[in-house]
Amino acid sequence: METLWFVLVSFMLTMYVVLDGFDLGAGIIHLYAAKTDVERRLILNAIGPVWDGNEVWILAAGGTLYFAFPLVYASSFSGFYLPLIMILWLLMSRGLSIEFRHQVDNPLWRNFWDVMFSLSSGLLVIFLGAALGNVIRGVPLSKDGYFFEPLWTTFTVVPESGILDWYTVIFGLVALFTLTVHGSSYVAMKTEGDVQTRSRFAAGKAWWGVMATTIAGITTTFALRPELLNNFTKHYWGLLFPLAALLGLSGVWYHFRKGQDTRMFLSSTLFILAMLGGTAFALYPNLLTSSTDPSASLTIHNTAAQPYGLGVGLSWWIVGMVLVSGYFIYVYRSFRGKVALPTEDAGY
Amino acid sequence: MEDALLIDRVQFAFTIMYHYLFPQLTMGLGLLIVVLKGLFLWKKDERYNQSARFWAKIFAINFAVGVVTGIPMEFQFGTNWARFSTFAGGVIGQTLAMEGVFAFFLESSFLGLFLFGEKKLGRSGHFLAAVMVFLGSWLSGYFIIATNAWMQHPLAYAAATDGSLHVSDYWGLLLNPWIGWQYTHNMIGAVVTAAFVMTSVGAFYLLSNRNVEYGKVFVRVGVGAGLIGSLLVAFPTGDGQVKNVATYQPVTFAGMEGLFESKEGAELMLIGQPDMEKLRMDNPLYVPQLLSFLTHYRWTAEVKGLQAFPKEQWPTNIPLLYYSYHIMVGLGTIFMAIMALAAFLLWKKKLYQARWALWILLLAFPFPYIANTAGWMTAELGRQPWLVYGLMRTLHGASPTVSAGNGLFTLLGFLGMYFVIGVLFLFLVVKRINQGPENAGSAH
Numbered sequence: 001m002e003t004l005w006f007v008l009v010s011f012m013l014t015m016y017v018v019l020d021g022f023d024l025g026a027g028i029i030h031l032y033a034a035k036t037d038v039e040r041r042l043i044l045n046a047i048g049p050v051w052d053g054n055e056v057w058i059l060a061a062g063g064t065l066y067f068a069f070p071l072v073y074a075s076s077f078s079g080f081y082l083p084l085i086m087i088l089w090l091l092m093s094r095g096l097s098i099e100f101r102h103q104v105d106n107p108l109w110r111n112f113w114d115v116m117f118s119l120s121s122g123l124l125v126i127f128l129g130a131a132l133g134n135v136i137r138g139v140p141l142s143k144d145g146y147f148f149e150p151l152w153t154t155f156t157v158v159p160e161s162g163i164l165d166w167y168t169v170i171f172g173l174v175a176l177f178t179l180t181v182h183g184s185s186y187v188a189m190k191t192e193g194d195v196q197t198r199s200r201f202a203a204g205k206a207w208w209g210v211m212a213t214t215i216a217g218i219t220t221t222f223a224l225r226p227e228l229l230n231n232f233t234k235h236y237w238g239l240l241f242p243l244a245a246l247l248g249l250s251g252v253w254y255h256f257r258k259g260q261d262t263r264m265f266l267s268s269t270l271f272i273l274a275m276l277g278g279t280a281f282a283l284y285p286n287l288l289t290s291s292t293d294p295s296a297s298l299t300i301h302n303t304a305a306q307p308y309g310l311g312v313g314l315s316w317w318i319v320g321m322v323l324v325s326g327y328f329i330y331v332y333r334s335f336r337g338k339v340a341l342p343t344e345d346a347g348y
Numbered sequence: 349m350e351d352a353l354l355i356d357r358v359q360f361a362f363t364i365m366y367h368y369l370f371p372q373l374t375m376g377l378g379l380l381i382v383v384l385k386g387l388f389l390w391k392k393d394e395r396y397n398q399s400a401r402f403w404a405k406i407f408a409i410n411f412a413v414g415v416v417t418g419i420p421m422e423f424q425f426g427t428n429w430a431r432f433s434t435f436a437g438g439v440i441g442q443t444l445a446m447e448g449v450f451a452f453f454l455e456s457s458f459l460g461l462f463l464f465g466e467k468k469l470g471r472s473g474h475f476l477a478a479v480m481v482f483l484g485s486w487l488s489g490y491f492i493i494a495t496n497a498w499m500q501h502p503l504a505y506a507a508a509t510d511g512s513l514h515v516s517d518y519w520g521l522l523l524n525p526w527i528g529w530q531y532t533h534n535m536i537g538a539v540v541t542a543a544f545v546m547t548s549v550g551a552f553y554l555l556s557n558r559n560v561e562y563g564k565v566f567v568r569v570g571v572g573a574g575l576i577g578s579l580l581v582a583f584p585t586g587d588g589q590v591k592n593v594a595t596y597q598p599v600t601f602a603g604m605e606g607l608f609e610s611k612e613g614a615e616l617m618l619i620g621q622p623d624m625e626k627l628r629m630d631n632p633l634y635v636p637q638l639l640s641f642l643t644h645y646r647w648t649a650e651v652k653g654l655q656a657f658p659k660e661q662w663p664t665n666i667p668l669l670y671y672s673y674h675i676m677v678g679l680g681t682i683f684m685a686i687m688a689l690a691a692f693l694l695w696k697k698k699l700y701q702a703r704w705a706l707w708i709l710l711l712a713f714p715f716p717y718i719a720n721t722a723g724w725m726t727a728e729l730g731r732q733p734w735l736v737y738g739l740m741r742t743l744h745g746a747s748p749t750v751s752a753g754n755g756l757f758t759l760l761g762f763l764g765m766y767f768v769i770g771v772l773f774l775f776l777v778v779k780r781i782n783q784g785p786e787n788a789g790s791a792h
Contacts, residue, residue, distance in 0.1 A: 049461070063447065063448040066425070068441070081754055092420075095416040096769065099412035100412070305514055327457035
């Protein structure tokens with residue numbers, strides 16, 4: 001049952017990255033891919049009806065972590081205090097940028113929110129990537145399961161780590177490039193003309209960044225934490241994750257060359273699913289690894305809620321997910337196809 | 349460590365009070381928009397539909413601010429209240445996660461459809477989208493009240509070997525006897541806020557002689573909802589909720605009512621200041637024996653005063669608790685009077701010309717916000733010094749590793765950010781009201 005909830009929480013976080021990832025990526029390229037007000041409204045219209053629903057995945061994932069592994073939720077949220085609150089501020093700024101921009105028809109007002117939207121999207125992605133880096137690297141957990149990490153110390157990983165050090169910054173960049181590709185291919189898929197051309201170009205350029213940072217990230221990870229290879233050597237089927245990631249990454253390049261935006265987007269989705277799936281697979285059964293004392297690590301065994309709660313949780317979770325799939329299929333179908341230019345003050 | 353605890357408390361209190369200014373309008377307006385869309389389908393009068401479009405614009409701005417100020421709430425359980433989360437996560441994690449899965453997805457998915465899909469969905473489809481947004485926001489309220497109800501009146505749990513609590517009866521948690529009155533009281537409180545806001549905008553249009561036709565629609569619908577809401581919020585829901593407190597938290601009840609000594613035939617305090625040195629009310633104005641009657645339906649029934657309980661069980665800040673409760677009840681009484689008067693004038697077909705009455709309706713809209721906030725302050729101050737009533741003291745719930753300095757940094761950040769958000773919100777809403785319903789766009 002604990003393993004199942006480990007999988008379900010990982011699934012929800014992965015859904016967040018795949019879905020909110022493309023509107024975050026759209027934010028990253030916003031200023032570059034769209035130059036005029038009309039073009040920028042195109043991008044915002046492409047994500048407008050869906051971004052809020054996408055973002056709910058991180059709230060739902062957080063809530064699920066809360067009830068399935070309360071100590072992990074408490075320990076990680078209080079230990080990453082400052083960066084998490086900053087992530088909140090960025091989420092808030094970004095949400096307001098999307099919703100407030102179209103409210104006033106004034107170029108200064110709109111420019112301000114465009115820059116705010118792009119900046120907060122980019123910073124959010126770097127922070128979220130660095131957060132993943134912290135989880136993989138491990139944090140200085142004490143015996144009672146708590147820790148506190150400063151934002152940065154000396155930017156070296158040993159002896160004293162910080163939220164930001166050279167290792168986690170690599171993961172920030174992996175996230176930045178990966179979601180740039182993801183968002184660019186989404187925008188290319190939803191638009192035509194100049195915006196589409198520029199988005200494709202951005203996807204092609206960022207692809208090289210994904211290559212470079214992913215290789216750097218993987219090699220440094222196994223140098224720093226060789227024990228993360230254990231699950232792969234124990235269960236060979238786990239090698240499907242790196243294979244699928246490779247397939248996704250080459251698929252992005254192949255379809256980029258052919259100008260097939262939808263397939264490029266699907267390949268990028270496969271890459272993200274495989275990378276995060278592989279990470280979860282390697283970390284299992286640890287939820288939060290201790291960098292100082294392996295026995296202090298928070299695992300699914302020493303943090304899970306009681307079986308009764310996990311059991312009833314499963315029943316409502318399944319019902320909930322069936323409903324959610326229904327909403328998402330309905331909403332995405334309603335807004336399928338290329339986005340059209342908005343008339344009068346409709347839309348964004 | 350006390351400094352850190354104080355900052356954790358101030359930050360949570362500030363962010364939750366600020367946040368709740370927005371969902372109360374979202375939940376109330378969600379219902380009123382459904383009413384307007386329903387009137388349109390029933391009477392086939394385009395003015396109702398255009399009114400719904402206008403309020404949907406304001407709803408969208410309000411909803412956006414509600415969403416962004418709501419995100420920090422769920423996170424702060426972990427960031428600032430880690431010990432509490434470890435202790436109680438096995439119970440309230442359930443209700444909070446259900447809010448995400450059942451309410452947030454519903455709300456966010458259908459809001460997009462409601463705001464952008466009027467043409468695509470058709471008349472009944474668009475009405476249905478409005479209903480779904482309304483349902484989502486009211487469901488969200490239910491899970492939050494269920495969470496709060498458990499903290500006020502914990503049940504349906506079992507303790508694990510490490511002392512943490514875990515849910516042991518799912519339906520017991522969701523059907524906590526505390527929930528019924530608190531939920532209905534709270535939701536009708538939200539309807540009162542929305543009704544006063546709608547009436548106020550309508551009165552503004554009538555007084556300034558613009559968009560008069562819409563002003564009449566807003567005043568009519570607002571006064572109708574406001575009258576029903578003001579009555580229901582007091583009786584039976586408010587009355588029921590007070591009886592909950594009297595039953596499950598008698599010491600809180602004594603503090604709210606400002607009753608120091610237990611007595612048979614206790615008086616109902618209307619005005620007065622709790623004197624915590626001499627342990628009595630200063631300058632009291634009261635109705636003899638009424639409290640006994642309201643609580644037990646007998647004029648001479650005994651009501652327990654604060655003195656009947658050991659001091660360490662008393663609510664931490666009795667004067668503030670007493671004032672919050674009395675401000676809420678006092679304002680609630682005034683709301684009934686205002687709405688009854690407006691409804692009477694409406695019935696006599698005199699309201700639209702009675703400028704003095706329209707002025708009252710125009711200026712009244714901030715007070716339901718104050719009443720709702722005071723109501724929540726009553727609930728939360730009344731629970732102190734407990735975080736989970738009878739089980740965990742607030743003092744023991746904060747994060748062990750977050751220092752006062754780090755806490756102050758984020759508290760100041762929230763203060764600055766929320767100030768800017770408030771200014772932007774008011775600017776945008778005033779702008780929409782100035783543009784008027786005629787310019788609120790057509791079907792798209």
